[in-house]
Amino acid sequence: MTDFFDHRTLRALSLRSLAAVLLVIVFGLPARAQPLRILVTNDDGYNAPGIDALVTALSTNPNLDLHVIAPATNSSGTGDQKTLTTITVTDAVTLSGFPAKSIGGFPADTVLFGTLQQLMGTPPDLVVSGINLGQNMTGDLIPASGTVGAAYWAARIGIPAIAVSASLSAPDYANAAIFAAHVVEKFRTNKGFQKKMKEAGPPYHGVVLNINYPTCTTGTAVRGAKIVAVGRLTTIAGYTLQMDMGGVQTWQVNPASGNFVNSDCTSTLTEPATDLEAWNNGFVAISPLDSDRSLAGRKLKQFKFVERLF
Secondary structure (H helix, E strand, C coil): CCCCCCHHHHHHCCHHHHHHHHHHHHHCCCCCCCCEEEEEECCCCCCCHHHHHHHHHHCCCCCEEEEEEEECCCCCCCCCCCCCCCCEEEEEECCCCCEEEEEECCHHHHHHHHHHHHCCCCCCCEEEEEEEECCCCHHHHHHHCHHHHHHHHHHHCCCCEEEEEECCCCCCHHHHHHHHHHHHHHHHHCHHHHHHCECCCCCCCEEEEEEEECCCCECCCCCEEEECECCCCEEEEEEEEEEEECCEEEEEEEEEECCCCCCECCCCCCCCCEHHHHHHCCEEEEEEEECCCCCCHHHHHCCHHHHHHC
16 A cells, blocks of 8 residues: 555545545545435325426436325325324326325325335435425415425424425426425535524424425516515505494405516516515525424523513
8 A cells, every 4th residue: 555655645635535545446436425315295296297397307416315205196285284094105106207105195294104104214314395386485375385384394303395386377397396406416515504404402393495486477587596584475454444333343454465476587676575576576486484483492592581571
């Protein structure tokens, strides 16, 4: 060995570098890290085009170990519901023939069965849910989303999750899948990103990254991606008195609704504040979500002073 390396070179090499070089010499191959294990699911069903596009994009990465476990049928709108009786599990394939498990249950059941049974002992490092037909954004609609609901359950048992949705009108599954694959690869290679995707304190839940990929209704090219807060589709602008008779008043509610359809990719707005505003102005809307809509860890402790008011 000293004939191959002089002493100066040996001193310059770190132990890790030396190990990599030795592997090349002995086996003729570079040292490789363990593949990132990913559970892919959705709420549209295992044979939907969105999950097929997602799996196709992810499967081009040799550093990913993919496991597809998805609902047997379309389970859109079921939120984070779970089954407490029995589920059925069947071997299946996606539209492009990727092996899958079909679950007769809710999207949440696919994650719970996948992590607690199918992949028991070697749980996934990441859950990716989607690509959903139809955008899942705003505080009005996210709670009803099975796509996000599956991701919520992953996060609740400590596994980071990404939920991906495309436009209900002319969904751009191909580009949404490419972007999702880029996010997954960044997660695989960046320890800082991995750390951000888990709560720092008890109960150490994962974080859900909710991604909504638009299709331009004006213009031709999506403008980029923005990290934004969750907005509201419908708010209350006020009330109009309609009748006041015998001490009983009747008031008309005046709702104010946002635009859930348009994505203006010619917009010049640069800093949208919410997921809906980002979507309306031609951006991919990305919102980090807490799995239980609850503060935890250090943030929770900041409110301990209220206990002393008792």
